[in-house]
Amino acid sequence: MDRLCKASRTAQIVVVSRHEDFGFDPSGTATGWEIRRIQQIRDLERVVRACPPMAGVIDLQSDYSDAEFAQLEQALQYLHITWVAITSDEMLAQERVRRLIRDYCVDYVRMPFSMPELLYTLKHAQGMASLHGTRPQETASRGTMIGECAAMRAMFRSLAKVAHNEAPVFISGESGTGKELAAQAIHDASSRRKGPFIAINCGAIPSHLVQSELFGYEKGAFTGANQRKIGWIEQAQGGTLFLDEIGDLPLESQVALLRFLQQGMITRLGGHQSIPLNLRIISATHVDLVAAQADGRFRSDLFHRLCVLTLTIPALRERGEDILQLANAVLAEHGHEAHRRIRGFSACATQAMMQYAWPGNVRELINRVRRAIVMTDNRKITAEDLQLHGGAELPRKTLDAIREEAEREAIRTVMASHGFHVVPAARELNVSRVTLYRLMHKHNIRVESQATAGE
Ligand SMILES: Nc1ncnc2c1ncn2[C@@H]1O[C@H](COP(=O)(O)OP(=O)(O)O)[C@@H](O)[C@H]1O
Ligand SMILES: [Mg+2]
Incomplete structure (x- = not known):
């Protein structure tokens, strides 16, 4: 698309x-x-x-x-x-x-x-x-990634830049932040988009199979090699190879990968012929590769080869109201799995989602919302449905200040849950549109802040 x-x-x-x-x-x-x-x-x-x-x-x-x-x-x-x-x-x-x-x-x-x-x-x-x-250029290269906050928009701008370059890209970010999605978006926005996008999880391949999976083998290369097998690297010919969890690659495979990066050629196991390859490497890991180098678990020369360009995906907790936009997107996609019609998120759920630290990032958010959709008996998903309880204690303030803050928070939350559309937000808050506009003005909540962000 x-x-x-x-x-x-x-x-x-x-x-x-x-x-x-x-x-x-x-x-x-x-x-x-x-x-x-x-x-x-x-x-x-x-x-x-x-x-x-x-x-x-x-x-x-x-x-x-x-x-x-x-x-x-x-x-x-x-x-x-x-x-x-x-x-x-x-x-x-x-x-x-x-x-x-x-x-x-x-x-x-x-x-x-x-x-x-x-x-x-x-x-x-x-x-x-x-x-x-x-819309600005950045929206064209975001692929299917949702995000309007400043950190994500900066990331989309970097993504557009690296996509137009040929050098290897290293994507860092916590688990579940969308590294694979970003790799796919880079591929889709690059000149190699017509070629294959091959994603492999280096941590999921048993270490004794890594070499044969990556480089392939010739018939008879070892016992059980009954026919030639084309490895993952070769399959990415003309396209992009995404090496996820590169930090888990065993040391001997790191040597072989480095050789390939230096020479641009591979040799299948048991083969004699060098096969020239033209592909782009994107790698990612959630482990700290600098520490892994210090411990001798990751080769520095490979690290420098892989990290010519870097892209950092922000943690979900740093993305502000994108959290709600993502939650709404999951609800829109999976809402039909509920046994009754769900009409969005309650104010307490919205607040809990905004306060939670999301250690598992977007992946965790998807899981929590999907589970809530299936399990809830409420018209709106609550904090309890999301299994997000607690929240920080409020500091002591005057009653007026607390009221003001609650009013502002309620308007902001309801507005956010309706994509900053005034009509449905006014209906939910049970005030007229005019009143809502007046309150928004009072609290300095601007419709443009979200509804037209990215335009
Ligand atoms: N910005 C985003 N917008 C929409 N979905 C996202 C976004 N970021 C991540 N996801 C989804 O979250 C899940 C985890 O993303 P993934 O790319 O596998 O993360 P990582 O590789 O960093 O662990 C996937 O289902 C992905 O589609
Ligand atoms: Mg991943």
Whole structure:
């Protein structure tokens, strides 16, 4: 999708519809738009993030199940796209359909509609969307990675830079921060994107098999080598080889890898022929390679070969409200696994997630939210569902200060949980939009801080 995005200069319109003939065929019209249809709501977020469209069409001509509808609503809450709905009088009789259109769409057309009518409405939506301006380069190279905070945006900028270089990249970051996802994003944004992306976990291969797995072998190279096997390195020819947990590579394999990096050639075990290779190496580990060198567990010469360019992925606890955005993304993707409809996260869950240290980072967050989705009996996921209890004791303050802070916190949290959209946030807080705007002004909470971040 990322590739598609960069290859095309035409504006993209994303259409969410299960129907092959959803009543919109722009071919033959001079729109200059590229239309991408998404059948499964769960794919919406991935497609939109990989390549942000100019505007979107939601097909509300026929009914969705409760689970699908909830999934759709959740996705719309934090995907900042200008939407237009196609619907019918029958569907408009449903309050939930009216609400969805009211809250998330700039306009809608009713069946039966004419093509000029829909095109006019879409042009209007495109015009509205263009007021947000264009997205910076960094969004194009983030792949499927979610993140709007300053640390992640700086990382995306570095990622775009290293992607356009040929030198080896070393990715550091705690376990579960998204190192593999970043490696994939580098590959997808690089000139080797058409080649293979081979990811191997050096720590997961038994040490006596590392050499044969990496370099391959010829028939008869050792007992049991009944036929030639192409190793991982050779399989990455023309593409990218991602060596995860490189710190776990046994010393003798480090020597062989170093030789390959110096010569650009490999020899299969039991073979005599040197095979020239053209590939890019990305490596990662959660162990401290500097300490490993000091202990003699990792070769310094290999370290310097691998770490020409480095990329550091921030820990989740340093990413502020990205935590909530990620949690919402997991809920949107897996919400249908719940036995009843879940309407987001409670204020206590939001607070707990913001305060928790997340030692297992994004991987842990995904696991906690998925478990909560399956286990909860609540309309909103609570801190208890996430198994996040406790929290810091409040210091002694005046009652007024505590009230002020609680008000600010509540508004900020609810706003964040609704992707900084004022309408649903005002509804949840049970205040009018005008009141909410006034309170936001008082507490210096700006809509731009999140809703248009990255634009
Ligand atoms: N920024 C992100 N946005 C969305 N998903 C992410 C992000 N970072 C990590 N993930 C997801 O978290 C999980 C762990 O990521 P992974 O790349 O395997 O981490 P690491 O290699 O650092 O241990 C994967 O399921 C990945 O898709
Ligand atoms: Mg990993």
